[in-house]
Amino acid sequence: MNTTSTMNKPLADKKALVTGGARGIGAAIVKRLAEDGASVAFTYVSAQSKADELVQEIKSAGGQALAIRADSADAGAVKGAVEEAIQAFGGIDILVNNAGIASLTPYDQFDLEEFDRMVAVNMKAVFVAVQAAGPQMKQGGRVINIGSVAAEFNPFTGNSLYVSTKAAVAGLTRALARDLAPQGVTVNNIQPGLIDTDMNPANGPSASVVNMVPLGRYGRASEIASLVAYIASPEASYITGATLNVDGGGSV
Ligand SMILES: NC(=O)c1ccc[n+]([C@@H]2O[C@H](COP(=O)([O-])OP(=O)(O)OC[C@H]3O[C@@H](n4cnc5c(N)ncnc54)[C@H](OP(=O)(O)O)[C@@H]3O)[C@@H](O)[C@H]2O)c1
Structure with missing residues (x-):
């Protein structure tokens, strides 16, 4: 590989899997990793047409992409998605655990099946995906979890379970960083603040708290993808076990 192509495509020859990659933050991550030269597989559970469009967009630009239907609530499906991605691309270098769900529901009304x-989606699937992918990852491999700054600062009522699952992701990240370090694989946690997506639209409940964000606005999904791209790159070789906030200062 020559120096120019390494600079333009820092992830050339890398193979990635992003969970929940058809829309929102996940789609921005898929696009950015593909732009940086990675072959990118991603999962979806409901957004099939968006998944198909994204695969076409990346392929039209000369990249490699694969959409895999896999419900993150089903551990067998998560394991199967990792295996399918490895089979398709011949390995895995970057695992981004992005799929997540949220619900603002009063604690005394929260349905226990939910x-x-x-x-299962926000926490167990992260562990299962690392269990499946970790042993296949080589020196320079990257696990990047998408937590939430809500794990540190939560301005909403009815958010206790979501906050707990994202705090668990931060804990998993720290402990797994030690487990995967001997094989030269880093594990990090990126915590978005208010990002304008279907989960957290700029005209939704968070509109009432955006004035608490020092930078005074919602973030863009591409602003999360930028940090994912950096952590995935060789530049970030000495960062592991870290939790990094991308929140416009919302947690200070
Ligand atoms: N937006 C924010 O303000 C914010 C802030 C902090 C953290 N986050 C975190 O960032 C991540 C992405 O959030 P987002 O804002 O992009 O959410 P979103 O717009 O609601 O998109 C959610 C993504 O997760 C996927 N997903 C949900 N349940 C799934 C399941 N059971 N199996 C597989 N995929 C599933 C969805 O797949 P389909 O498209 O197929 O339904 C979709 O790709 C989540 O982990 C979220 O907790 C978001």
Whole structure:
């Protein structure tokens, strides 16, 4: 690989899997990793047409992409998605655990089946994906979890379970960083603040708290993808076990 192509495409020859990659923050991450030269597989559960469009967009630009239907609430499906991505591209270098769900529901009305689903998607799936991908990852591999700054600062009522699952992601990140370090794989946690997506639209409940953000606005999904791209790159070789906030200062 020559120096110019390494500079333009820092992830050339890398193989990535992003969970929940058809829309929102996940789609921005998929696009950015592909722009940086990676072959990118991503999962979706409901957004099939968006998934198909994204694959076409990346392929039209000369990249490699693969959409895999896999419900993150189903551990077998998560494991299967990792195996399918490895099979398709011949390995895995970058795993981005992005799929997530949220619900602002009063604690005394929270349905316990929904409790189990949120724990399965936001937390258990992260562990299962690392269990499946970790042993296949080589020196320079990257696990990047998408937590939430809500784990540190939560301005909403009815958010206790979501906050707990994202705090668990931060804990998993720290402990898994030690587990994967001997094989030269880093594990980090990126915590978005208010990002304008279907989960958290700029005209939704968070509109009432955006004035608490020092930078005074919602973030863009591409602003999360920028940090993912950096952490995925060789530049970030000495960062592991870290939790990094991208929140316009909302947690200070
Ligand atoms: N937006 C924010 O302000 C914000 C702030 C902090 C953290 N985050 C975190 O950032 C991540 C992405 O959030 P977002 O704002 O982009 O949310 P979003 O717009 O609601 O998109 C959610 C993504 O997760 C996928 N997903 C949900 N349930 C899934 C399941 N059971 N199996 C597989 N995929 C599933 C969705 O897939 P389909 O498209 O197929 O439904 C979609 O790609 C989440 O982990 C979220 O907690 C977001």
